[in-house]
Amino acid sequence: MARARTSSGRVRLTEVAKLAGVSPITASRFFRNPEALSPGKRERVENAARQLGYVPDLAARALASRRTEVIGVLIPSFTNNVFSDVLRGIYDGSAESRYSIQLVNTHYSILQEEKLLQLFKAQRPAGLVVTGINQTDESRAILESMNCPIVQIMELGPEPIDMMVGFSHNDAAFAVISHLIELNFKRIGFLGARMDPRVQRRLEGYTDAMKRASLYDPRLIIATPVPTSVTMGGTLFADLLMKAPDIDAVFCVNDDLALGTLFECQRRQIQVPEDIAIVGFNDLEYMASAVPPLTSVRTNRYDMGRTAITMTMDAIEGRRPATPVIDLGYELIIRRSSAPRRL
Amino acid sequence: MARARTSSGRVRLTEVAKLAGVSPITASRFFRNPEALSPGKRERVENAARQLGYVPDLAARALASRRTEVIGVLIPSFTNNVFSDVLRGIYDGSAESRYSIQLVNTHYSILQEEKLLQLFKAQRPAGLVVTGINQTDESRAILESMNCPIVQIMELGPEPIDMMVGFSHNDAAFAVISHLIELNFKRIGFLGARMDPRVQRRLEGYTDAMKRASLYDPRLIIATPVPTSVTMGGTLFADLLMKAPDIDAVFCVNDDLALGTLFECQRRQIQVPEDIAIVGFNDLEYMASAVPPLTSVRTNRYDMGRTAITMTMDAIEGRRPATPVIDLGYELIIRRSSAPRRL
C-alpha cells in the first residue's frame, strides 16, 4: 500500500543501489567499508552516489547499526582560554571525519559531570573525551560500563579509565618554583583561584618544591575558590602583600592572575622583576607582550585536544594506540619577569 | 521469527506502555505532548517510565518523525573570547532543554560556511544559529530552503533570513569616535586586524564620524587581515606611530589590540592618556584592571547567545517572537585611558 507521507525528496540508498545496479546492502557497504567491494562495483556505487547527490541519513544509520558517530566531550568551562584552545584542537581534528562532536559544559562540577555522563550513556556515543581524572565513583562506573573509547585529558594519573593525554601539573609547578629558587628567590608567594583539581596539583608542586628548599611558609599561599580573572589577580596579590610584605616572587596558577598581579605592581610602583618576580601558567599569547614580558609555562593545549580526538577516533575504528597514556609535557618559558635576582 | 540480535538491554517504549497498560502510541504521546493524555494515563505512563528508567532513543525518534532535536551553531572562531561568551550563553540556554547543540567552526570563511550548511541540511536540524549577515548567495539559498528557524547573531542588517540578535557595530564605533572628538582629540588612529565583516563595519563607523568632523585622514588607518592578538596590537600601533607620529588617540577594534597598544606605550614611555588615549572594543574583563583602566565598548555577548538560542527553541515550538530582530545594544564604558584632553 502506497503511503501518503511524502518521501521528503531525499535520495535514499535504494536509489543509489538501483542506479549502480547492485543491491542496497552492497551500496551500504560501500560507505562503511569500501575495501570489501570489488573494484568494479565500488566505482559504480561511487558514481551513482555522486550523480544523485546522496547523503546518508544518520538517524537511520544509528538506529539500524545501534551505534552513533557522535563523540561526547565534557569540558568544565567555556570561558577559560585554556579550553578554547583544546576545543579548537578537538574540532579541527574531527572536522574532516565522519564523527560529530557533542560538547557539554560541566561548570567545574563533578556532580554535573555525572549527570551529563548519564545523559550521554543513553545516546550510546562512539567515544568520549572527559576533562581531568577526578570523576566521582559513580561517573567512573558509568564510563566503564559504556564500552566505548574514552580519553581523559588535561592531566595524568595512575589509573586511566581507558586512555589519557595530558601533562603533570605537579611537575610543571615544581619546575617553576625550582627555577625561582635557583635564581635566589626565597619568599615565593602562591596565588590560586578557582582551585580546580589541576590548580590543586600545581599547589602541591609548589608546596613540594618550597618544602624541599626549606622555604615553605603557609602565609605565602593565597587561594580562593572564586573564579579566576585578571581583576582577581590584582586582588589576590594585594592580599598576599598584606600577609607577607617581604615576598620577592609570585607564582600565579594562571596567566590571568599573573597579568592582574603585573597591573597591581604597576599601580603600586613595584618594579618587576627588581622588587618582585612574576610567573604565570599556560603561556597565553599576551604573556610575551607584557611589560616586562612575563615568564610562564607553555602547555600544549591545541595538541592535547587534537591528540585526544585522534586517539578516540582511531580507537573507535579498532586502531588502539601503542601507549594509552600520552604525556604532552610542558615548557618553562623564561622571560624578563623572572630575571635573575642579584648576580 | 525471533531475531538473534540482542536487544542491548535497553528499555523500550513498548515495555513502558505494557507496564502502564496503554498502547505504545499513547506512551509515545506522553513524551511529546503530555497534555493530550487523560490525567490518569498520564500518571501511569510517567510512573512506568520512571520505574523502568526509560530513556527515549533519539535516533529512532529522529527517523520516525523525520526531524531532529539538534540545533546547529556556526561560529567563525573558537579562540576569540567574544565567541566563548556567546557559546556559553548558547549552551547555558539550551542545557535544560530537549535540544542539543551541534557546533561547527567556519574559521572566518564564508565558503567553509557554505559547505557546513550543506552538511547541516542533510541532517535536517530543528534550528540554526549563524554568525553574521554576510552569507554567500548560495548559503542564503540553502538556509531559506531549510524550513527551520534561523537566527543570525552578532550584528544587525536590513534583510534577516528569519530572525536576528545583535547590535550595530557601525553605531558603536561611531559613538566611540564621537566621544573622543567631544573630548577634543583630533588625530584619532584606527587599528584593525582580521578585518572580518563586523570589524569592517566598525571601520565604517570610524570613517563616518571622522569625516563628519572633518578629521578624516587615511594615514590614520592601519588594518591587516592577519588574525588579531595582543602582540599584533603592539605591532600595528608601532606602525601607526611611524605613519602618523602626531596621533593623540587610538581606537582599537578589539580589546586585545588595545592591550597590545597599551603595552607598546609602556615600552616607549608614552603616557596614556596624557600623550595618547586608547579605546578598545568588547570590554573584556581585563580592561578595567589595566593601568590605566581602558575605555571600551561593552557588548552583551552572553545575552546574545542566550537570546538567540531561546528564540530558536521557541520558534521551533511554534512560539515565534513578536519582533524577529532584536537589538541588544552596546554601552560605551569610559575609563581613564580616554580621560579629557586639556580642560
Add this chain to the structure above:
DNA sequence: ATGATTATTGACAGCGCTACCACCGCATTG
C-alpha cells in the same frame, strides 16, 4: 433527543538503514 463536534486512544505501516546469515563461485588442498 439527535446529530455534530471534540477529546482520547489505538492499529497499522513504515522512516532509511544495516546485522545476520545464506549463498555463489572460484581457488586451494589432500
Add this chain to the structure above:
DNA sequence: CAATGCGGTGGTAGCGCTGTCAATAATCAT
C-alpha cells in the same frame, strides 16, 4: 575429484519510534 575455504554478494527482517487516520467515548448545540 570431493572437501574446504573464502571473498563477494544478496535476501530477510527488523532497529525503536511516530505519522496518519480511524474508532470510540464524551461533550455540546440546537
